[in-house]
Amino acid sequence: MSEEKFDCIIVGGGLSGLTAAYLLAEKGLETLLIEKGNYSGAKNMTGGRLYGHSLEKIIPAFAQAAPVERRIVKERLSYQDSGKMTTVEYDSRGVAAPEGESYSVLRGKFDKWLADQAEEKGAMLVCGVRVDDLIVRDGKVCGVIAGDEEMEADVVILADGANSLLGQKLGFKHKISTNQVMVGVKELLELDKDVINQRFGIESGEGVAWMFSGCSDVYDGFLYTNSDSVSVGVTMMVENIKKTDNSVPQMLEDFKNNTDIAPLIEGSRLIEYSAHLIPEGGPEMIPKLYGDGVLITGDAAALCANLGFTIRGMDLSIESGRLAAEAVLAAKEKEEFSTNALSYYQTSLENNFVMSCVKGSEVCLAAVKSGDLKGDPLKVFNNLIKETLIG
Amino acid sequence: MQIIVCVKSELDATGPIKLIEPVDKINTKDLVQTINPADHAALTLVRNSIPHDMGMITVITVSPASAEKILRICLASGADNAVRVWDESLKEENLNAKSVASLLHKAIQLLKADLVVCGSEGLCETSGYIGPALAELLDAAQICRVDHMEVSDDKQSILFHRKHNYGNREVITCLKPAVITVDYDAAKPPAVSMKESIKASKVPIMHLDLESLGCKEDEWTHNANANVLQYMPPRPRTKKIKQASDKPLTPQQKMQQMLGGGAAKQSSNIIEGDSKKAAKEFVDFLIAERILNF
Amino acid sequence: MTDKVNVADKLGMNKFHTDELNSHIEVDKEYSDKAEIDLVTRVCPAGLYSVDENETLFFDYLGCLECGTCKVLSEGKVVKNWNYPPGTLGIEYRMG
Numbered sequence: 001m002s003e004e005k006f007d008c009i010i011v012g013g014g015l016s017g018l019t020a021a022y023l024l025a026e027k028g029l030e031t032l033l034i035e036k037g038n039y040s041g042a043k044n045m046t047g048g049r050l051y052g053h054s055l056e057k058i059i060p061a062f063a064q065a066a067p068v069e070r071r072i073v074k075e076r077l078s079y080q081d082s083g084k085m086t087t088v089e090y091d092s093r094g095v096a097a098p099e100g101e102s103y104s105v106l107r108g109k110f111d112k113w114l115a116d117q118a119e120e121k122g123a124m125l126v127c128g129v130r131v132d133d134l135i136v137r138d139g140k141v142c143g144v145i146a147g148d149e150e151m152e153a154d155v156v157i158l159a160d161g162a163n164s165l166l167g168q169k170l171g172f173k174h175k176i177s178t179n180q181v182m183v184g185v186k187e188l189l190e191l192d193k194d195v196i197n198q199r200f201g202i203e204s205g206e207g208v209a210w211m212f213s214g215c216s217d218v219y220d221g222f223l224y225t226n227s228d229s230v231s232v233g234v235t236m237m238v239e240n241i242k243k244t245d246n247s248v249p250q251m252l253e254d255f256k257n258n259t260d261i262a263p264l265i266e267g268s269r270l271i272e273y274s275a276h277l278i279p280e281g282g283p284e285m286i287p288k289l290y291g292d293g294v295l296i297t298g299d300a301a302a303l304c305a306n307l308g309f310t311i312r313g314m315d316l317s318i319e320s321g322r323l324a325a326e327a328v329l330a331a332k333e334k335e336e337f338s339t340n341a342l343s344y345y346q347t348s349l350e351n352n353f354v355m356s357c358v359k360g361s362e363v364c365l366a367a368v369k370s371g372d373l374k375g376d377p378l379k380v381f382n383n384l385i386k387e388t389l390i391g
Numbered sequence: 392m393q394i395i396v397c398v399k400s401e402l403d404a405t406g407p408i409k410l411i412e413p414v415d416k417i418n419t420k421d422l423v424q425t426i427n428p429a430d431h432a433a434l435t436l437v438r439n440s441i442p443h444d445m446g447m448i449t450v451i452t453v454s455p456a457s458a459e460k461i462l463r464i465c466l467a468s469g470a471d472n473a474v475r476v477w478d479e480s481l482k483e484e485n486l487n488a489k490s491v492a493s494l495l496h497k498a499i500q501l502l503k504a505d506l507v508v509c510g511s512e513g514l515c516e517t518s519g520y521i522g523p524a525l526a527e528l529l530d531a532a533q534i535c536r537v538d539h540m541e542v543s544d545d546k547q548s549i550l551f552h553r554k555h556n557y558g559n560r561e562v563i564t565c566l567k568p569a570v571i572t573v574d575y576d577a578a579k580p581p582a583v584s585m586k587e588s589i590k591a592s593k594v595p596i597m598h599l600d601l602e603s604l605g606c607k608e609d610e611w612t613h614n615a616n617a618n619v620l621q622y623m624p625p626r627p628r629t630k631k632i633k634q635a636s637d638k639p640l641t642p643q644q645k646m647q648q649m650l651g652g653g654a655a656k657q658s659s660n661i662i663e664g665d666s667k668k669a670a671k672e673f674v675d676f677l678i679a680e681r682i683l684n685f
Numbered sequence: 686m687t688d689k690v691n692v693a694d695k696l697g698m699n700k701f702h703t704d705e706l707n708s709h710i711e712v713d714k715e716y717s718d719k720a721e722i723d724l725v726t727r728v729c730p731a732g733l734y735s736v737d738e739n740e741t742l743f744f745d746y747l748g749c750l751e752c753g754t755c756k757v758l759s760e761g762k763v764v765k766n767w768n769y770p771p772g773t774l775g776i777e778y779r780m781g
Binding site for chain 3: 405406409421422423582583
């Protein structure tokens with residue numbers, strides 16, 4: 001037994017980990033969050049856009065204090081086909097409801113802010129440490145091992161991202177197959193605020209989220225407007241590398257140079273080049289979510305949903321962090337952290353929009369595989385109108 | 392033995408800040424705070440050489456509360472205590488190196504030290520002023536750019552090594568108090584430790600304001616004697632130019648390209664013309680430069 | 686098709702804390718399935734895998750974005766061992 005034991009250790013300082021840390025510390029639990037980067041956000045990136053509702057529940061009006069980029073007021077879906085492009089635009093400037101808002105974000109800044117909030121609540125954050133393994137005794141997870149150091153806890157939350165090496169070591173998460181995950185690669189391009197406003201027909205503080213399909217058989221494109229930069233990138237199902245002779249970096253270059261994108265980013269300057277994996281395997285990909293002394297949240301739990309007209313990941317991560325925290329708090333009351341005690345986590349996820357979104361993505365995946373979604377932007381547009389963006 | 396290590400929290404500008412045109416101010420809004428690498432190396436060198444039972448290390452910084460993270464890093468890297476000097480009346484932009492040195496001096500007088508250690512230069516403003524200034528104010532011995540320290544066998548003295556020419560070393564000793572400075576590459580800071588970080592988070596950080604230092608408010612604003620006019624991008628460098636097939640470069644143009652900018656350009660000549668003329672010019676050049684003696 | 690992309694230049698805009706001693710990804714240099722090697726070479730968003738004229742496989746860990754794509758595609762084949770770099774090292778996104 002070591003001299004120091006925490007109520008909860010969270011591995012990973014991304015959105016689900018930080019949310020859990022925030023809520024557990026708020027309720028007075030001794031919480032340790034361990035992040036391998038030098039700060040939260042150092043190892044994270046997004047396309048990307050955050051749907052605000054799940055964080056709004058935890059930190060009301062968070063967007064006023066958090067470093068969000070622009071509030072998305074225009075959704076565009078484009079289908080490109082041999083030099084022609086059809087674009088459908090949904091303009092929501094008339095709507096002003098914080099629960100329904102979404103924002104373009106930059107994770108290097110946003111996660112750092114959320115980490116500060118968690119620390120203010122009393123969570124202990126240690127950055128710059130890579131957790132290599134878990135302490136498991138008689139089938140129960142009792143803590144973490146980093147290098148030659150061990151730290152014990154009643155429960156460990158694995159929020160260690162899409163690859164979740166720890167989830168795999170534990171045997172909860174299967175090897176990811178190439179048709180379950182997309183690689184997203186992005187360039188962050190600096191562009192003057194006013195130029196962005198002019199080119200996209202928006203005011204300062206307002207933003208555009210734009211998805212492109214048809215630009216290629218193997219990848220899709222995206223573009224998000226940030227405060228004074230634009231995120232441009234492509235996503236490709238890893239499996240699709242077998243269907244092309246092209247390379248991923250070249251795909252991004254081709255997309256940037258395509259006749260519809262190039263004028264939008266004319267005169268911009270590259271600030272950062274990033275890449276990440278996006279779980280897209282639907283419900284089948286979700287690992288065993290809990291066990292004796294352990295829970296898995298966020299991308300590690302493959303809680304992502306590609307709904308065709310939008311991708312949901314960050315808001316689902318935050319919600320899963322919240323539900324994990326609730327499960328830990330309930331277990332703490334009974335001082336019991338067994339599989340039974342923590343099963344509350346899975347039950348609450350299943351009754352939550354998180355799971356219905358992930359299941360919704362299964363429909364989209366099937367449609368994509370069958371070729372339904374491509375070539376029919378009006379169908380997608382109809383879905384967009386029918387379903388609320390919250391889901 | 393009481394040891395004080397002076398540390399500075401700086402904006403980490405080591406990521407690529409690429410300027411394309413001259414600017415008045417560098418945009419620092421997205422830069423993170425980090426500990427000055429030379430200061431961290433200084434702390435590491437001292438801690439590696441002097442164990443806890445022989446010397447207590449106090450780290451000190453002159454900085455607003457945002458720098459407490461840096462102090463916690465130091466506490467997790469071997470420091471025993473931490474002190475932060477700041478007062479509400481102080482403004483970061485009005486504190487130059489002289490003010491900081493003066494404030495550190497007052498704090499060191501209060502805390503008492505046998506050995507004062509500083510990084511030899513900062514990350515951004517590399518004046519290297521603080522160490523020598525403190526030695527002057529404390530009337531202490533000064534050894535700059537210490538590379539290695541060792542405690543003598545009788546534990547009564549410390550030997551400091553400095554690099555000398557051709558790999559030789561100076562071994563120096565002096566009377567207390569002493570101020571030493573350390574380069575950023577003299578010691579590698581320890582890897583982040585969970586246990587040390589947790590312990591460090593519980594150590595109370597002493598806060599010294601102007602009143603506790605016995606100072607008056609208006610002594611600390613020093614106007615800068617030198618002002619930064621602007622920041623400029625690097626000089627143009629040789630670039631590999633894609634050659635259009637219908638416009639080959641002449642040999643002279645290729646040479647011009649390879650020479651690029653900088654001192655090399657000024658002391659280079661390109662001789663054009665036919666080979667006989669070029670050969671004569673070349674030999675004349677060699678004689679004029681006394682490379683050939685005829 | 687556009688000009689050939691220069692990923693190295695793009696990576697030059699990123700901030701890395703280099704692990705001077707070790708690569709966090711170990712590549713199987715003996716691996717001989719050319720088709721598989723070609724897939725990995727093309728899938729890496731940072732273009733870190735390359736094959737020279739003698740068909741020797743090279744992997745340059747210095748510009749790694751730690752996404753895991755090569756791991757998903759080819760762990761056990763081209764990729765012998767995949768891990769994240771030790772804490773504090775590797776890519777550091779300023780923006781993300």
